[in-house]
Structure formats: C-alpha cells, structure tokens
Amino acid sequence: MVIKTIRYHNPNKPKLPPGPKPWPIVGNLPEMLANKPTTKWIHKMIEDLNTEIACIRLGNVNVIPVTCPVIAREFLRKHDADFASRPISVASDIISNGYMTSILTPYGEQWKKMKKIIVKDLFSPHRHQWLQPKRNEEADNLMFYVYNKCNNGGLVNVRIATQHYCGNVFRNCFFNRRYFGKGMKDGGPGLEEVEHVDAAFILLNYVFAFSTSDYIPWLKLLDLDGHKGKIKNAMRIMNKYHDCLIEERTKQWNDGSKNVEEDLLDVLISLKDVNNKPLLTTKEIKAQVIELMMAMVGNPSNAVEWTLVEMINQPELLQRATEELDNVVGKQRLVQESDIPKLNYVKACAREALRLHPFTAFNVPHVSMNDTMVGNYFIPKGSHILIVRSVLGRNPKVWSEPYKFKPERHLKNDGSDISLTEPDLKFISFSTGRRGCSGVMLGSTMTILLLARLLHGFTWSAPSNISRINCVDSNGVMFLDEPLTVVAKPRLAAELYNLSSK
Numbered sequence: 099m100v101i102k103t104i105r106y107h108n109p110n111k112p113k114l115p116p117g118p119k120p121w122p123i124v125g126n127l128p129e130m131l132a133n134k135p136t137t138k139w140i141h142k143m144i145e146d147l148n149t150e151i152a153c154i155r156l157g158n159v160n161v162i163p164v165t166c167p168v169i170a171r172e173f174l175r176k177h178d179a180d181f182a183s184r185p186i187s188v189a190s191d192i193i194s195n196g197y198m199t200s201i202l203t204p205y206g207e208q209w210k211k212m213k214k215i216i217v218k219d220l221f222s223p224h225r226h227q228w229l230q231p232k233r234n235e236e237a238d239n240l241m242f243y244v245y246n247k248c249n250n251g252g253l254v255n256v257r258i259a260t261q262h263y264c265g266n267v268f269r270n271c272f273f274n275r276r277y278f279g280k281g282m283k284d285g286g287p288g289l290e291e292v293e294h295v296d297a298a299f300i301l302l303n304y305v306f307a308f309s310t311s312d313y314i315p316w317l318k319l320l321d322l323d324g325h326k327g328k329i330k331n332a333m334r335i336m337n338k339y340h341d342c343l344i345e346e347r348t349k350q351w352n353d354g355s356k357n358v359e360e361d362l363l364d365v366l367i368s369l370k371d372v373n374n375k376p377l378l379t380t381k382e383i384k385a386q387v388i389e390l391m392m393a394m395v396g397n398p399s400n401a402v403e404w405t406l407v408e409m410i411n412q413p414e415l416l417q418r419a420t421e422e423l424d425n426v427v428g429k430q431r432l433v434q435e436s437d438i439p440k441l442n443y444v445k446a447c448a449r450e451a452l453r454l455h456p457f458t459a460f461n462v463p464h465v466s467m468n469d470t471m472v473g474n475y476f477i478p479k480g481s482h483i484l485i486v487r488s489v490l491g492r493n494p495k496v497w498s499e500p501y502k503f504k505p506e507r508h509l510k511n512d513g514s515d516i517s518l519t520e521p522d523l524k525f526i527s528f529s530t531g532r533r534g535c536s537g538v539m540l541g542s543t544m545t546i547l548l549l550a551r552l553l554h555g556f557t558w559s560a561p562s563n564i565s566r567i568n569c570v571d572s573n574g575v576m577f578l579d580e581p582l583t584v585v586a587k588p589r590l591a592a593e594l595y596n597l598s599s600k
Contacts, residue, residue, distance in 0.1 A: 112476030115162060117153035118143065125155030127313060136308040137459040141489060150493075151473055153481075157313030159185075160481040163460070165489040167496060169473045170523040173464065173483050177472060178531035183465040185482050187312040189305045189329050193392075195385035200536070202305070202389060205467060212386060215377070216536045219369060220362055220390075226539050230435060232270040232361070236263055237547055239276065241432065241555050243285035245595035248556065248586050250284075256406055256552075257581035260399035262287040263548055265295040268394045272387055274361040278339050290339065297335040298395050304329050305392070306463055336388050344384055363387070393537060396457045397527070398545040403582050404455035405447050405549055407567050408503035410558055410584060415505060419444050420589075423554040429590055433550045435543055444550050445516040446505040452518060453525040454503055456487040461526055464533060491525030518542045555595070556586040 118126050133139035140163050144152050150166035164170050173181050183205035184190065190202040197203040200212035240263045247254045266276050278290040309325045311317040321327055344363065350356035351367050359365055369377035409416045422443045427433045464483040492500040508516060518527050519538060528535035535541065560567055561584065588595065
C-alpha cells in the first residue's frame, strides 16, 4: 500500500500530522473499507509512515492516532481541557440513551452531573469499603466454580471463569444478586447470565468500531456495516434483564416499602437534588447502569486470561507468583483484598498483561473542542484523538523486548507498592485527566483479586497434547484468539473451596 503524506505549499500554515492523502468528500474511507480490520490498517499505516502521530481523514472528520507517550501526555494532561469531549456516533447514542451517561457523553452539563455522581456517590473510597462483602462473595464463588470444574475432568475455560466473575460482581453490586435466573449448582453462569455478559461484550466491540455512517451522516439510515442492528439487539437483551428490576426498585423507594440502601442501584435511585427531588430520572439510571456494566467486565477478565496464558508458557513466572502468595497468605486461608498491598509480583504480572495485551486497540476517543497545537502539529477543532493502546505499550523506544512478557520490568528497586495505573502513559490501563476512569480502585481490586485467587487456589498447566499455548490476538479485537482452556488442580484444603453463598 502506497501512502502519500499531506503537504502544504504555504510554509507558514500550521501542518496536520502526516497521513494518507484524502479523497474529496469521503476522505480515506475507501482505504479503510478495503483494509479490514480497521485497527490493523491504522497500525500498518503508522508503521509505513514511520511516525508516532498521524492524521486520517474519514468523511469530514480528522482521526488522529497517537503511539508516543510524550505526545499522549500532551493530549491527555497538558491540553486535557481542549480534548475533554467525546464523538457523536450511532452506537454511543443508542447505548447512552441519547447521551445521558458519564463515559460516552460529550463534554457539557450532563456529563459533569453524571461524572460527579460516579466519583462521589458510586466509586468513592467509602462505597468501595461498603461493597467489599459483595466482592468477597463473588471471589468465593469463583473458587467454588473452578474447584467444581477441576473435579469434573480438570479442564477449565478461563474466559468463562473470568468474564462471569466480573459479571457476578456487577450484578451483586447493582442488583444484589448473582443470577437473573435460577442459577447453577456448580456456581457457574446460567443461560441468562451468559446472554447478559455476551451482550455487554457485543456493545464493547461495536461502541467505537469505525462505522461508515459515523463519518458520512446521510448513510445512518442504511446501517451498511450492520453495527446498528447488532447494538440494538444487545441493548434489547440488556434492557430485558435490567429494566424490570430498576422499575420495581424505583417503585419500592417511591411507595416507601424500601428505605435502606443495599446496593448501588439503591444509591442511584435515592439521590436527591437541592429541592429534595430525585436527582436522576429512570432513563438516566438505566443508561448509566448499562455503561458501568460495560466498564466492569472487559479489562479485568481480559487481563487475567492473558496473564495466565503467558505464565503457563513460562512456568517459572507461575512458580514465583505462587511462592509470593504462599509467603504472604499461606495455605490455610484464601487470599483477601487486604493482602493486595503485599502482592507486588502478582500486581506486576497484571500490569504487564495490561501493557502487552490491552482489552481494546484504542482508548475511548477524545474530541478536540478547540483548534490546538500538539507536538508541533495543528489539531483542528472536532478531531477525534485515538491513543493507540496496542502500540503504545509495545513502543520499542520505551520498552526493551516489548513483545516479551516480563513482569519484573515493573518491580521497583525499593520494593515499594505497585499500582496498575500508568500516569506517564507508557501504556494505558485507566487513562488519565478529566476523562480518566473513575473506577480505578474497583477495577484494580477486581483484577488483582481475580488473578490472585486463581493463582493461589490452583495449579495451572496446558493440556497434555499441547506444548505451548499460542498467544495470538483475535482478528480485529484484542482477545486471545481461542478461549483459554487449560488444566487446573486444587492446591489448598478442600474446605476452602466450598464457600458459595447464593
């Protein structure tokens, strides 16, 4: 593929980042459509141009991918106020119910209102402590479920275990239940929970999926990519499970039959404005709950599945992590959230998975609200900024042996505490700035405890007919190409696994 960079004859005119020459009206959409998946086309284009910032014209939108941490910090820290908005897209409009939420909503009063609620009322340190019993229940159920799978042949589908642990934490925190249906005796997901979590991942896959109609607005009615239909179907599934529970709970608060907060749904319903009236409408609550479901299931489950793949392929890493857990926790009890500060090697393993195997190729796009100069380039108002997570974390100028899974690179010489956050944007776990993730504490805790429970409770190995598990990304997304299905064996006393409570 031959790429011509954009040039300007006027030397005094600010220049855009380099990129392929756009066609009239449609820009580079023909190239995008001819080179699927779009993520890999963008990666190759940046590589061919030998640049760390580029400009792709899609319809009438400048899309600016960035692979350099220094330039990323300019966008998300130095010029954070100028890039604090979000794109308008068919998918984000449907998912956010007309932009009523905190993550997908463009900059404005509605975003400020919802962001404040998320930070102050849902994910504050106080709420985090309040919800710990619910997280403990799901960590215990995880052990119960995997133990049952061990005793039923030994092979465990890690993707099911990790994704549904995250789904269980979400349902317990928001709906005070693990199951929408009757549940499964082995602690695993029923048909309802599988459908629920699968719908969340469909929304995650298509929320910003380079749909042609987002760049050529008059094509919106045609749904040429088929994205709109898939998103609407996933939303129907979400609404099927959520709406009746939210409406019933709202009725209980309104008629006085409920007046004690037991979960985050109660918190959202009971919030009051300055006139002591409900702060949120039912529509706002429904939309925000779905958005938070999406935020809670993706990163932790993906990071832990990839971590186990890499550690099984390097058994010495498994041994080191297990030794740390045995030294800190012992084998007479299960690892708990209170142990996390002492588990630096386990945290380094999770951090390395977030660097090398991010859940999505790009961060949620930022939109420039003003004309701005970044990295000596002109960034026009309305541009979409994409931090390329999959390249940022593998940048050879930043990381030695960037494609090797090396947890020790994150350990500190003084042995001080390790965080999953990366403020210098050498990779992206929770982003930063005004649009940074508000649930860093929850996301970090879920990820580390999920990984620690699996490593502490079980030995892991590849099936006997496989010498090495192939670490290949799924086409177009960052999942492992095939769900990790491996041999697990209990390594603790049997009574420690029989803790399921719901």
